[in-house]
Amino acid sequence: MGTHKMLTGNYAAAYGAKLARVEVTPVYPITPQTHIMEKMAEFIENGELDAEFVSVESEHSALAVAIAAQATGARSFTATSAQGLLYMHENLFVASGLRLPIVMVLVNRALGAPNSIYPDLSDSLDQRDTGWIQVYVENAQEAHDMVVQAYRIAEDKRVLLPMAICFEGIIISHYMEPVEILDQEKVDNFLMPYLPEHVILDPDRPMSVGQIVMDDSYYMEYRYQQQEAMDRAKEVIQEVDEAFGQSFGRYYGGLLSTEMMEDAEVALLTLGSLASTARAVVNHLRNEDGISIGLVKLRMVRPFPDQELSELLSDTKVVVVLERDVSIGAGGIVYTELCRSLNGRNGPHLINYILGLGGRDVTFEDIKDIALLSCSERHTTTIDNPIRWYQVRGL
Amino acid sequence: MRTLAETLPKEELFHSGHPLCPGCPGGMMLRWITKTLGKNSICSMAATCMALPAMVYPHSLEIPCLYIAMAPSPAGITGVSAAIKILKRKGRIPADRKISVFALAGDGSAGDIGMASLSGAAERNDDGIFFCFDNEAYMNTGIQRSSSTPRFSWTTSTIKGKPEKKKDLPRIMAAHDIPYVATVSVAYPDDFVRKLEKARDMEPGFKYLHVHSPCPTGWRFPESKTIEIARLAVETGLWILYEVDHGSLKVNFRPEKRRPIEDYLRPQGRFRELSQKDIQSIQDRIDNRWRDMRN
Structure with a gap:
């Protein structure tokens, strides 16, 4: 059994990232996501999580740092909302094109203009063509559970795509609910460390990651393989939902x-x-x-x-x-x-x-x-x- | 005295057959960099002419390279070095293994679109060496003006000459109070490699090397004259070779008598339209800058 706590959706998601033992967390503050960033900083500062916290100068760099860290073999985590998400937009394609299983929490917020910190799902739905798996959750518990599930789905060798967990700002991000925080030992059994073979910046095995392909080269094949991976993700999502249910007793239905x-x-x-x-x-x-x-x-x-x-x-x-x-x-x-x-x-x-x-x-x-x-x-x-x-x- | 050819490793990590323009000094620079930093390196690449020999399929360096996007090559240093740190702590990379992380970017990437990323990585003092390969315009897209294009220079987007002055990126980087900032020139390979070795062997932190790199294609001079032009930039005093080592400034080369700037400008088609008044104003700027650099 995990422990029960009253948590906001943001904190529930941060606890999920901590349990997943994320290794590099570059984040930039934006309402209503900021509490996730603060909580991750606190976990790392307190020594509750062994990871590198990077306070970047923009969301564009947040995702770029996550990409570089994941390509070097570290499990990366970030979070953002609305304008921040659009600011990092080009890098979303990079993460999925490079087949890097980064996990990001998207706290839905309306896009300006007019400016509002309250929710509208258009920000993350607008990113649906970027090659990321997207799950929408309805409460703090599901947010918590899905951060852990997301790493197992994204890192599955049949998938290797980045994944976003989306929930509404303020309504889910800021209101407290009772949440069962999963047991660390059980999460460790559920989620293996990230040990990539497909893309890795390793001097012993030099690789150009993010190549330029000319007009008659392999651009189309890259895209086709992403589509195939996304198709295979369906069965992996169902399997992971099943495995999660068996380990922790909560089933969400997958798709x-x-x-x-x-x-x-x-x-x-x-x-x-x-x-x-x-x-x-x-x-x-x-x-x-x-x-x-x-x-x-x-x-x-x-x-x-x-x-x-x-x-x-x-x-x-x-x-x-x-x-x-x-x-x-x-x-x-x-x-x-x-x-x-x-x-x-x-x-x-x-x-x-x-x-x-x-x-x-x-x-x-x-x-x-x-x-x-x-x-x-x-x-x-x-x-x-x-x-x-x-x-x-x-x- | 032993020459660079004798002291640098014989092994080539950068191979012939690359797609750089004839006369481009980038090939030499990449050889000096890869030979000095060696195999135990990881490169974060911007959208730059230098990406062509490293990233255009099937060309590659024998060093792992990552291309993310035009702006965030400094963020690439941040991510790679953060990952190395945690993976060393967790024992997935041996703790005593030294891996040099570096980024290659052009002046447009470093000083324009990637300025925030560069300033951010410098302010955090992330561990790596950043090379700004300054050919003074967006050359890869066909010679458009950048903030690093010098005043009066022709480009395809400043056909009557650029009215504004060149942004002084090395000074901006020095203002970040990082461990090391240096200016180098492709005509002074010994100075280049010595500074790079210094940056390589320093304690972890952000190091910035700004390379003055004449571009025959964009500057409109014969491709056999690259080194001559680069040397003239230094001998006229336009490009000052200096380093800022932990805040302390040292000018590495002071020409005994500076040659007139006209010697540098005249061979370049991009300065063809300059009037005597324009040339004099450039000369005055150089003279003033050296007065400031006297000590």
Whole structure:
């Protein structure tokens, strides 16, 4: 058994990194991530963790230092939010292109302008094409557990891709929850040290890492191998979820998890902290009103569970995607991804609610209203205005 | 006195057949660096002409090299040296093994896009040697102006000559109070290698070497004249060979009588349009700088 503590999401994630025995942690402060940086500095300063803490001068360098350290054979960890993430954007491609299993916590924050420290998932979803595995978690415990799992997934020889653990700033990062801190000895059995063979800056085995390839060289093959690795990551994610459950007693479902989806006519599909609220709504509507409704909590956005979702939703009449993000000019990002997943199938009607941007509160009643309205649409032949902005002021 | 050819190791870690331009001094410089630092080294590479012989498939040095992006070659020093430290503590790298970490960057990378990264690594005094290969413009992309391009110089983005002065990067680096800052020239290999050996053998920390590197392609002079031009820069007093060792400044070469700057400017096509007034203003600057350097 681990020990129980009241922790914020940020501290829970930092404890996870400590248990994973990360070796180099370059970090730059940005609200709402900063507590992770502070906690890592404290662990290292106190001697609780043997690692190199590097206080870099920018997020661009934070990820560059992580890349260089990981390429030298050290397990690296960093964290950021919003503008900081975009500032390091080019290096995200470098980390995945070099096949370096760096783990980073992304505390979701709205992107300026206008400037806000409250959440909007658009910052990390915007990075979905960079070749990183992305998991979205709904509470501090899941953040803690997933940092540990992430190293095992990312470092698996079938994968070797960097991984991001994403959660909403303030809502998850700053509020305290009871968290079971995993037992170090059990984590050590679950997660082996990082001993790379594929990419290593070792004078005994000189290697050019990050080569320039000319037009008819191997650029396409590099990219294809990343795609293959991302495909293989799906089964590794499931395996690691299973192994984690056996060791620590918590199963998360891997790519996604479901609630009352057997025979559900309407499905609420969401991610992050909204999943907790939506779960309560689904339980309420099922138990109190006998409505045929279920929940799909999307965990992995990369790799996106295309096959799994299209099988899961084949008999569902309406899928309502609730999300705290938007791709201006297209709709919610998860909704557009789901459209791609279900492409060409005679599947369910899809409705998209964009809500809670900039940390606007999304209550039980809000999701219940949306759910009931969507239930009334399950017998229509076509859905009007499938992309809906929820409760925008002044409309 | 023994020559460099006699004292440097015979083993080549940098091979012929590289894709640098004819007359580029980079090839010589890479040989001096790889021979002086030896096999037990790791290189962090910026986007620079020097990346061509090391990073363009299938060329490589016999030293591990990492290319991240244009700006963060100093952060590469930081990451590699941090990893070496922790891996030594954990016994995955033998504690007594000396590995030299160095970065190669051009003037655009060091002084423009990577300035924050360079200043950050210097301020943290991370362990490595940073080479700024100063050919005074963005040469790899086709001769565009950088902050290190000298005043009045033609480039493809300053076709009437650059109005602004050259940024004095070595002085900025010296202001970081790092263990060692030195200016070197490709025309003075003994001075180059002596300073590099000094940096190599110093205690851990950030060392900065700024290499004045004439570029026949961008400066518009015949490719046989590279060393001549480099030497003229020193003999006219334009490029001062000095070192700042733990804060103490020493000028390593004082020409007995400085040659007129016109001797340096005239052979270079990039200065073709200079008026007598422009040339005089450069001469005045040099004379003033040396007055400051008198002691």
